[in-house]
Amino acid sequence: MKNQDIELDARRDKLTAEHTxxxxxxxxxxxxxxxxxxxxxxxxxxxxxxDPANTHAHAAVPNLRILGQPFYxxxxxxxxxxxYYDFAPVFAPMIRAMSDPYGSPxxxxxxxxxxxxxxxxxxxxxxxxxxMPPGIFRLYDAAACTEVLxxxxxxxxxxxxxxxxxxxxxxxxxxxxxxxxxxxELAIYRHRxxxxxxxxxxxxGYGLPWDFVGEPDIKIRPDVGEAILIxxxxxxxxxxxxxxxxxxxxxxxxGLDADGHLMPWA
Ligand SMILES: O=C(O)CCC(=O)C(=O)O
Numbered sequence: 380m381k382n383q384d385i386e387l388d389a390r391r392d393k394l395t396a397e398h399t400x401x402x403x404x405x406x407x408x409x410x411x412x413x414x415x416x417x418x419x420x421x422x423x424x425x426x427x428x429x430d431p432a433n434t435h436a437h438a439a440v441p442n443l444r445i446l447g448q449p450f451y452x453x454x455x456x457x458x459x460x461x462x463y464y465d466f467a468p469v470f471a472p473m474i475r476a477m478s479d480p481y482g483s484p485x486x487x488x489x490x491x492x493x494x495x496x497x498x499x500x501x502x503x504x505x506x507x508x509x510x511m512p513p514g515i516f517r518l519y520d521a522a523a524c525t526e527v528l529x530x531x532x533x534x535x536x537x538x539x540x541x542x543x544x545x546x547x548x549x550x551x552x553x554x555x556x557x558x559x560x561x562x563x564e565l566a567i568y569r570h571r572x573x574x575x576x577x578x579x580x581x582x583x584g585y586g587l588p589w590d591f592v593g594e595p596d597i598k599i600r601p602d603v604g605e606a607i608l609i610x611x612x613x614x615x616x617x618x619x620x621x622x623x624x625x626x627x628x629x630x631x632x633x634g635l636d637a638d639g640h641l642m643p644w645a
Pocket of ligand 1: 527532551552553564565611615616617628630
């Protein structure tokens with residue numbers, strides 16, 4: 380992986396299939412898309428999103444609050460499966476309602492993604508064809524120094540399914556709706572570990588120890604309103620939110636399926 384990123388501006392540049400290919404092939408380490416949403420849109424969304432009644436604790440990552448349900452947890456705990464799929468039709472309208480009277484930053488992110496594959500976007504589903512929710516909302520608290528340990532996201536590690544095994548690439552698309560006064564950097568590492576090696580080092584946890592990965596190859600402190608696309612098959616992490624405030628993201632995994640469609644899910 381080259382330790383450099385590409386920078387686009389959503390107000391004049393288009394994200395293309397060449398960009399996502401360069402990311403999947405390791406020719407670039409991250410794609411930053413400035414001005415994916417306006418600061419006004421983001422601030423409006425935060426007004427409702429920061430209300431603790433609207434989020435719940437993530438079961439695996441301490442001090443991380445979420446709105447929505449990650450497949451990762453539904454795959455571990457079958458009881459969460461139905462709640463997970465129930466979110467599919469409601470996630471995008473819910474973010475739209477929370478952003479009203481401005482446009483939804485999540486719709487902006489999906490719009491940007493729509494030009495980034497040779498065959499466009501399709502609703503994500505596994506071979507059972509149940510539509511998966513397209514995104515999730517994550518809230519990191521600076522007062523609690525919320526962090527996400529170095530980890531890898533690969534759908535085929537979470538579920539034994541032909542669609543998951545057939546993915547040609549898996550990306551993470553995060554739109555940064557708020558940032559704390561310090562910390563909260565996105566860290567990307569060149570390590571590529573197979574599943575057995577990852578679990579040998581991570582043990583029962585979801586992530587690797589910080590001292591195992593050392594210094595990141597790329598460290599980005601995102602701007603509010605920026606979207607960043609990364610290859611989640613490479614080790615990546617979120618450094619502790621610090622200072623005051625919150626780090627708030629609208630996040631999707633994006634698979635490049637065997638037919639060349641992009642499919643966003645959470
Ligand atoms: O919020 C970020 O910057 C990255 C979050 C993350 O770990 C992911 O999208 O897999």
